[in-house]
Amino acid sequence: MLLGRSLPLNVQALICSYLPRRAQTALWRAARPSAGLFVSTTVSLSSTTPLFADPVPTSTTLRLAEEARIASHSVFEDDDPEYENVPLSRLDNPPVPRSPDDSLLSLLRAGQWGEAATLLHELRDVSHQSIPPRYDFATFALAAERDIAAHTTDRTWLEWWKLAPCVTDRTHDEVINLRGADMRMATQAERIVKRILEAPDLAVEAGAADASIDWQLLEDFAAVLSQQGHARTVAAHILPTFACYGSPAAFERIFRTALASVADLKDRYTPEGAYLYYEPALGASVKERWDEMVEQHPADPAGRQAQVSLMRHWWAGRCERELKELIYARSRAVTTFLRLGKLDAAVDLVLALPDVQRISPSTRIDVAKPSYLELLGTLAQYGWFETFEQVYQSFLDGGRRLIRIDNPGPAMRWPFYVRSSRYKTGQPLYSAREAFTSFRYQTTVTSIEEGPMATQEQALSMGSDSPVEEAEDSVGNQRSETILRLVEEDRFEESAAAVAQYVLLDTSLPSANALATWIDYARSLAANSREAADVLAAVEEQACGRLLQRTFWYNAEMLSSLRAERYYEVLRLYLQAFDVTALPRAARYAIWSRVQHRIYSHWRTRSRLVPQAYTVAVLMQALVGFIEKEAAGSSRAFVEDAGQLIEAIYIGLKDPNQISMVAPKRATATATSDLDAPVPLVPHNPYTFIPFLLYRWHKELPPLCVLAILSDMQKLGIRPEAPHYSIVLNSFAKLGDSPSVERPNTARRGSADLLYLLSVFDPETFPLEPSVVQAASPAVVSFARTVPPPATPLPVHTYTGIIAGLRLRSERATIVKVVKQLAERRMEDVQQWAREDERFREELRSLKGAIEPVEKRW
Known part of the structure; x- marks a missing residue:
């Protein structure tokens, strides 16, 4: 470059305009002794970015040379098309040696995927050369969508992803913001996971004979992400999928790999690289202090040290978020296994906590309180005392204890709170036998609310087929038939007395279908008779006064409104009596946005019931019908939005982690004599899916x-x-x-x-x-x-x-x-x-x- 100073000034300016410009921060400009040109030692005609530190001509000669270059639009005196199709890298004279990563990226940018794969094989497998990691490889792995969407056996995209750097690696000079590059890589990983999960559906639409999720590919990708420091993506998007549809053993392998990766990378991070020269994206107050420090101490290295401190703080917070996400994923997996009937897998996750704790001794690995309560309650429901005792001992070893609930509202669901072992209370430390008996008794009482003839009333009220005859509760069947017969014979006083008597009983309740028929009959009379209205109000007050019968009454009222297509009334009744947070997020949004109330605290502060599976089935009938009724006759965009909302509700219902309700087979599982063969705790009634089937059919x-x-x-x-x-x-x-x-x-x-x-x-x-x-x-x-x-x-x-x-x-x-x-x-x-x-x-x-x-x- 020193020899180039003998060239004319216009030629020097022309050469400098093709040299890369180095980015500068306020700290660098403040420490610069004088204004001028910064010339890089790397000369390459492949860059077209001007090199001027300040884009202002320093002399008239430079300005005229720049104007002449812009007017000519060419480096040469005459335009020659000879080199139009030749890459600029081949015009370097003398030729500049390329690194393996630059060679691979140049082929990928040119779209030459086959040549890039061949070169990768020659560099890595044949000549055993080291390929420097670059974040651009993750971008090109995402671009290889056809390898995922077509569900082929080609996994070249995974090889490109493996070339992306770990978050603790020394970054390339092109990385100017490590946090931004790390976040972008995590987003790219989420998109790839989503495409892997959607690949079977795309394959089926293309006419594939057999399509399923490639679990081995997903597990391999999770291992690579964990090694690269993206355990949070694994915990949020891969582990829940394995918990719902995959193997429990694979879930445990992925979890341990991700946890070990976080523990290994936690102390390996060193803030260094080009990104330290760039201002962080901070709040207004922090940025003001940063600028003030730079102005007062332009050449002081304290500015760089402050940036190092900020990066260390970011890294510590990042590791903490990854650990929290992994622990939360394990708790969700326990709940998912319970609700899908995989009781042994849920117990194994809890009993394996001491071994998992050894992987990361500095972090407490435990299961969330609701997951512990649901697991203990389920084990007591099935009568597995030995397993219950093991889980309860693990629960106590984790520094927790049970506190009995005195409030009857929350006690409807669980008999205990979970508190720390250091919690001050006058209650004694319950033994395993006492806790087992309490959970088992509470489960038996809760199962009464569902009532008999569940299958019959569902088929009769929501299906067009004849119900299947069952003789599980002959007394409840007779009472249902008695109510229906009195309604048919128009004997209101006798039917009201029968309903009032049956509602007071704790066992052998009539079906919700029979009670809904009586409510319709009573409302028709109450419209013209004050006496009938008073009787209906008295029976309703009597039924809702007791917690065990309140769910039964509201189920019948919702079913009565559903028959008359009063969808808004069904949503209002659910919001008034039941816990809305037990539903998926999309369903909560749909209900809250359609049932407006001025005093929202009224719904939040009252004691809300845990919905049954049958309650949710009735609610979904009304909710989907209400959304379709709103969209009828509207614009095309509104109809599409309504369809997307219905599909979002369905997707949420499929996720066991987004729902919380009383399973419809609790009573059967409690009353069974074969306690070693548990009934799966499916969280849904089969008729919950009827409105979504009808929606797709009608559309x-x-x-x-x-x-x-x-x-x-x-x-x-x-x-x-x-x-x-x-x-x-x-x-x-x-x-x-x-x-x-x-x-x-x-x-x-x-x-x-x-x-x-x-x-x-x-x-x-x-x-x-x-x-x-x-x-x-x-x-x-x-x-x-x-x-x-x-x-x-x-x-x-x-x-x-x-x-x-x-x-x-x-x-x-x-x-x-x-x-x-x-x-x-x-x-x-x-x-x-x-x-x-x-x-x-x-x-x-x-x-x-x-x-x-x-x-x-x-």
């Missing part, structure tokens, strides 16, 4: 979207009922076969998928044949394997909807095939349907003699 979404809900129910341990199968089959009958790669199906033709699903859901009527399997789309076959067949034969409403949907698509041959198969296998049922069901009879008449041989047999 004519692809039939695979409707079938996917049944697959989600199976993952949660919930067995679908007859209405669920009916909606899925009606969707395939109305919309035709699902599209695939070989069969785009833009005109909604074909019924091969429908015939295959009939063979799976009703194999006695429609035997499964190899030709039917070959004709069905691979995606439908893949989904159908995850859905269990119905426990009972499909009812008349299912086949009525199938015939109607096929008739809309003019699939006459398929209709005849279905009806003939029904007549051969279920002739008695078809004859009964033709006599009793008018809609089924009308659908058969629309065929106009096409099934005449079948009609003669009726």
Whole structure:
């Protein structure tokens, strides 16, 4: 560069304009002795950024040279297209040696993915060269979306991600803000995790035969993220997925790897690098002190030391947040395993706490208080005293104890509070036997609120099929029949006396369906009779005066309003009586934004009930109906927003960590004699998913979207009922076969998928044949394997909807095939349907003699 000073000034200015400019801070400018040009020692024509420290010409000669260069728009005297397609790096004279990371990044920036992968193999595997880590490799790993979205076996993107630096590594000079680069890399990791989880759905839409989450890939990616210092991303986005759908053993491996990584990297961080020369993004007061210090001591190294202190403070806070996120993920996993019926996995997470504590001795690793309470209550419910004793001892060793609750409101859910062992109280330290007895008694009392005939009332009130007869509580069944008979005979005084008597009882309560029928009857009389209104108010006050009957009464009131399509009233009743925070975030937002109240503290301060699964099922019916009613007749954008809200509510309901309710099988699990075979604590009633099935069906979404809900129910341990199968089959009958790669199906033709699903859901009527399997789309076959067949034969409403949907698509041959198969296998049922069901009879008449041989047999 010294030889270049003999060149004319205009040539010197032209060369300097192509040199890279180094960034400067206020501290550097204050310490600079005089203004001038800063010339880098690295010369490369590949940079087009001017080098001037202050972009002001220092002389007239430089200004004229700059104007001449801008006017010519060219380095050469004449434009020559010879070098237009040649990279600037090849024009370096003399050639500048490139580092391995620069060579790889140049190929990636040019979009030459194959050449970059080959060069990576030669550098790392053949010549064993060290490749300096760069944050740009994470960006290009995210850009390799096709490797993830297509769900292929190519994992090249993971190799690029491994080349990204750890947060404690010495950063490249291009990194001017370590915190910004670290945050950007975490965001990129979250997007990749999201795409891995969405890959099966994309593969199914593309017609893949078998698609599932690549758990091994997700675990490998979690290990890489932990080594790079992104344990918080692992805890927030990967561990919950493994807790819900993956293996408990894999969850424990990932958790221990992430925890060990945080403990290992905690003391390895050293604030250094180019980012120290840049001002931090601080608050107004801190930034004022920073600027004042720079002005008073321009050449004092205290400014750099202050920045080092700030970076150390940032690092300490970052490590603390990662540890808190990991501990929270473990507590959520305990709750998730409990609600999904994986009781052994939840117990193992708690009993393994001493071993986990040795990984990070300086940090206390424990489970949250609500998770401990739910685990102890569940173990007491199943009668597992030995396991309860082990968990309770681990609970005491963690420095905690149980305090009995005296307030009857909170005591409805759990009999104890969790406090520190140093908590001052007059209560004694309860033994394992005393705690076990208290939890078991409280669970038995709580299960009374659900009442008998749960399956019957759900099917009768929310489904179109006949309920399944059960004889679990003959006294409760008789009382329900008594109420319905008195209402039918218009005997109000006697029915009111019966309801008042039954509501006072702690056992053998009538069904919510029968009580809702009586409430409708009483309200119709109360509109014209003051005496009937007083009786209804007295019975309601009597029912709501006791905590054990309040849930039962509000369930019936909500069901009564739901029948009359008074959706707002259902939401108001839920907000008045039940805990809104037990619902997912999207559901809470939907309720609070639609039920406005001036005194919000009124809802927050009163004692709110823990909702039952049946309560949430009724609420979802009303909430989805209310949102659809609002969107009817509105603009297209409003309809799309309503659809996104409904889908967000459904996604939240699938997450066991976002819900908190009394499971519908508590009473069954408590009363069972075989305590070694627990019933899964599914947090949902099967009819909770009915409104979402109907929404996707009414919106004519692809039939695979409707079938996917049944697959989600199976993952949660919930067995679908007859209405669920009916909606899925009606969707395939109305919309035709699902599209695939070989069969785009833009005109909604074909019924091969429908015939295959009939063979799976009703194999006695429609035997499964190899030709039917070959004709069905691979995606439908893949989904159908995850859905269990119905426990009972499909009812008349299912086949009525199938015939109607096929008739809309003019699939006459398929209709005849279905009806003939029904007549051969279920002739008695078809004859009964033709006599009793008018809609089924009308659908058969629309065929106009096409099934005449079948009609003669009726």
